[in-house]
Amino acid sequence: xxxxxxxxxxxxxxxxxxxxxxxxxxxxxxxxxxxxxxxxxxxxxxxxxxxxxxxxxxxxxxxxxxxxxxxxxxxxxxxxxxxxxxxxxxxxxxxxxxxxxxxxxxxxxxxxxxxxxxxxxxxxxxxxxxxxxxxxxxxxxxxxxxxxxxxxxxxxxxxxxxxxxxxxxxxxxxxxxxxxxxxxxxxxxxxxxxxxxxxxxxxxxxxxxxxxxxxxxxxxxxxxxxxxxxxxxxxxxxxxxxxxxxxxxxxxxxxxxxxxxxxxxxxxxxxxxxxxxxxxxxxxxxxxxxxxxxxxxxxxxxxxxxxxxxxxxxxxxxxxxxxxxxxxxxxxxxxxxxxxxxxxxxxxxxxxxxxxxxxxxxxxxxxxxxxxxxxxxxxxxxxxxxxxxxxxxxxxxxxxxxxxxxxxxxxxxxxxxxxxx
Numbered sequence: 001x002x003x004x005x006x007x008x009x010x011x012x013x014x015x016x017x018x019x020x021x022x023x024x025x026x027x028x029x030x031x032x033x034x035x036x037x038x039x040x041x042x043x044x045x046x047x048x049x050x051x052x053x054x055x056x057x058x059x060x061x062x063x064x065x066x067x068x069x070x071x072x073x074x075x076x077x078x079x080x081x082x083x084x085x086x087x088x089x090x091x092x093x094x095x096x097x098x099x100x101x102x103x104x105x106x107x108x109x110x111x112x113x114x115x116x117x118x119x120x121x122x123x124x125x126x127x128x129x130x131x132x133x134x135x136x137x138x139x140x141x142x143x144x145x146x147x148x149x150x151x152x153x154x155x156x157x158x159x160x161x162x163x164x165x166x167x168x169x170x171x172x173x174x175x176x177x178x179x180x181x182x183x184x185x186x187x188x189x190x191x192x193x194x195x196x197x198x199x200x201x202x203x204x205x206x207x208x209x210x211x212x213x214x215x216x217x218x219x220x221x222x223x224x225x226x227x228x229x230x231x232x233x234x235x236x237x238x239x240x241x242x243x244x245x246x247x248x249x250x251x252x253x254x255x256x257x258x259x260x261x262x263x264x265x266x267x268x269x270x271x272x273x274x275x276x277x278x279x280x281x282x283x284x285x286x287x288x289x290x291x292x293x294x295x296x297x298x299x300x301x302x303x304x305x306x307x308x309x310x311x312x313x314x315x316x317x318x319x320x321x322x323x324x325x326x327x328x329x330x331x332x333x334x335x336x337x338x339x340x341x342x343x344x345x346x347x348x349x350x351x352x353x354x355x356x357x358x359x360x361x362x363x364x365x366x367x368x369x370x371x372x373x374x375x376x377x378x379x380x381x382x383x384x385x386x387x388x389x390x391x392x393x394x395x396x397x398x399x400x401x402x403x404x405x406x407x408x409x410x411x412x413x414x415x416x417x418x419x420x421x
Contacts (some may be wrong), residue, residue, distance in 0.1 A: 029057075030057065030187060030190065030191060033053050033057070033191070034191060034194040034195075036049075037049065037050065037053075037194065037195060037198040038194075038197075038198050038201075040198065040202065040258065041201075041202060041205050041258070041311070042202065042205070042206075042258040042259070042261050042262060043199070043202040043203055043205065043206040044236070044261060045254065045257065045258040045261070046198060046199060046202045047065055047067075047076050047077050047199065048077055050065060050165070050195045050198075050199070051063050051064075051065045051077045051079055051165070052079065053191070054165055054167060054188060054191060054192075054195075055079060055167060057187065057188070057191065058150065058167060058170055058180060058184040058187070058188060059170050059171045059172075060150070060167040060168060060169060060170055060171070060180075061080065061081050061082055061168060061169040061170075061171050061177065062078075062079055062080035062081065062082065062083070062144075062146075062167075062168040062169055063078075063079050063080075063165070063166055063167045063168055064077070064078050064079075064108075064166045064168075065077040065078075065163065065164075065165055065166075066100070066108055066112075066163045066164045066165075066166065067162060067163040067199075068102060068112060068161060068162060068163050068164075071101065071102050072099040072100060072101055072102060073099060073100045073101075073102055073108055073109060073112055073163060073164060074098070074099045075098045075099065076163070080142075080144070080168075082144065083142055083144055104131040104132055105131065105132060105133065106132060106133075106135065107120070107123070107132050107133075107134060107149065107151055107166070108151060108164045108166055109132070110131065110132040111151045111152065111153050111164050112153060112161055112163070112164050115153050115155060115159075115161060116153070117150070117151060117152040117153070117185055117188075117189060118132075118149065118150075118151040119149075119150055119179075119180055119182070119184075119185050120134075120148065120149045120150075120151075121147075121148055121179040122147055122148065122179075123146050123147065123148075123149055124136070124147075134146070145177075146168055146169065147169055147177040147179075148168070148169055148170050148177060148178065148179045148180050149166065149167065149168055149180075150166075150167040150170075150180040150184055150185060150188060151164060151165070151166045151167070152164070152165050152185070152188050152189050152192045153165075153192065154192055154195060154196040154199065155192070155193060155196055156193075156196045156197055156200050157193075157197060160200075162196050162199055162200060162203075163196075163199075165188070165192050165195070167180070167188065170184065205262075206262075209262045209265050209266060210225055210228070210265070212266055212269055213225055213228045213265055213266065213269070215269075215272050216268055216269050216271050216272055226419045227368055227369075227372065228264075228265040228266075228267075229265065229419050230364075230368050230415060230416065230419045231264050231265070231267065231361065231364045231365050231368050232260075232261045232262070232264040232265045232364075233415045233418075233419070234363075234364035234367065234368065234405075234412060234415060235260055235261070235264040235357075235360050235361050235364045236257050236260060236261050236264070237408060237411050237412075237415070238360050238363065238364065238401065238404060238405055238408065239253075239256065239257055239260055239356075239357070239360050240253065240257060241404050241408060242356070242360070242400070242401065242404055243256070243257075245404075255310065256314065256357070259310055259311045259313075259314040259315070260314060260318070260357055260360070260361075262311065262315065263311075263314045263315040263317075263318040263319070263357065263361070264318060264360075264361045264364065266300070266315060266318075266319060267300075267318055267319055267322050267361050267365060268296065268300070268319075269300045269303065269319060270295075270296035270297055270298065270299035270300025270301070270302075270303075270319060271296045271300075272299075273295075273296065273299035273300075274292065274293060274295070274296050274299070275292070278292055278293050279293075294323070294331045294332055295332070295343070297319060297320050297321070297322070297323055297331065297332050298320065298332055298335065298338050298343060300319035300320070301316045301317075301319045301320035301338055302338060302339065303315075303316075303319075304316035304319065314357055317355040317357055317358055318355070318357050318358050318361050320332070320335075320338065320358070321349065321354050321355055321358035322358045322361045322362050322365060323362070324348060324349045324350075324353075324354045324358065324359075324362070325348065325350070325362075325395070325396045325397075326350065326351060326354070326359070326394060326395060326396060326397055326398050326399075327350060327394075327395050327396070328347065328348040328349065328350030328351075329348055330348050330349070330354075330396075331345075331348060332345055333345045333346050333347055333348045333349065334346035334347055334348075334349060354398075359397070359398045359401055360401060362396075362397060363389070363397055363398075363401050363402065363405050366396075366397075367385060367389070367405070367412075370385045370388065371385055371416070386406060386409075389402050389405065389406065390402070390406070
């Protein structure tokens with residue numbers, strides 16, 4: 001029996017008899033979209049795309065993609081065209097801190113437990129003889145009115161539930177909410193299975209990146225997974241705003257942003273090649289020790305050797321250049337051949353000689369370092385950190401990036417709260 005046939009036989013619930021005229025779905029478009037998902041390797045990029053494409057396919061005004069972890073469903077991505085059009089980073093990171101238990105009481109929890117889809121015409125008119133119910137608290141808080149819902153599990157080929165895809169308020173021809181159709185359910189079930197398989201693979205990619213960060217953490221206690229995730233998140237949002245100012249095509253923006261996230265996470269991976277005597281020295285480094293420490297940028301860049309790989313190219317330029325300064329007083333400086341022995345280091349790179357990806361990660365990395373308590377220092381006060389960036393605009397940092405970063409502090413605060421210190 002095909003997946004479409006199995007989905008048709010699955011239990012679902014509908015509370016009105018009226019159905020709008022069904023809009024034929026383009027099966028070719030569905031499979032073309034699915035094929036595109038398998039080419040996305042970064043987890044965050046993939047989750048956002050899965051929710052976007054699912055909503056577009058069934059004309060949903062809003063939606064949530066939950067991932068399951070330790071018996072709870074976490075709001076990983078939230079879209080809502082009525083409340084926040086386009087990509088609203090602040091909303092996305094705020095919601096990501098919220099979760100639901102995996103049980104039969106909530107709509108998403110029921111779908112996660114049973115593996116069955118739910119098709120509901122009006123969530124405020126659910127029968128009393130079922131275990132689940134709709135929680136209106138989110139509607140009340142956001143001043144939104146949820147009506148129809150289509151909720152499907154994200155099940156892999158091996159029947160592992162990764163999470164739940166929840167679509168809200170199908171939009172009819174007149175722009176008002178209408179029920180989702182039975183055909184919507186069939187196609188989204190098909191889409192969700194392929195999406196789950198792509199997510200499973202992207203999660204493995206993310207885990208491998210974080211394991212490399214953990215290796216660095218074993219050598220340098222200040223390189224933590226949370227630090228890496230925050231630097232990556234700041235960098236991705238900063239790059240998005242910078243790119244939009246330049247009217248960068250959506251395809252190019254997404255391509256670079258997708259590679260920038262793991263590159264930012266791995267910015268200090270070269271420290272695994274630096275001696276513990278230097279990394280864990282409790283007091284100031286000597287001049288020779290500073291020179292050896294600075295070589296972590298070169299050692300790290302040497303890991304990314306596939307010049308025909310978009311990911312390797314961006315990771316290499318970030319790792320090598322994120323300690324360069326706009327005024328040319330950074331390190332490691334101009335190097336003709338990073339594989340040469342001994343390495344011949346020239347003057348510091350300056351201005352736009354430094355790749356934009358590295359200039360962005362420099363801002364994100366220094367901000368997070370100053371805001372974080374470490375054994376050798378207390379966390380700086382936020383106002384002092386922001387003033388430091390104002391003073392260093394055009395010196396240590398690209399002045400335009402500082403301007404953008406200072407203007408996105410609500411987003412930055414949301415990211416900090418998401419990845420607790």
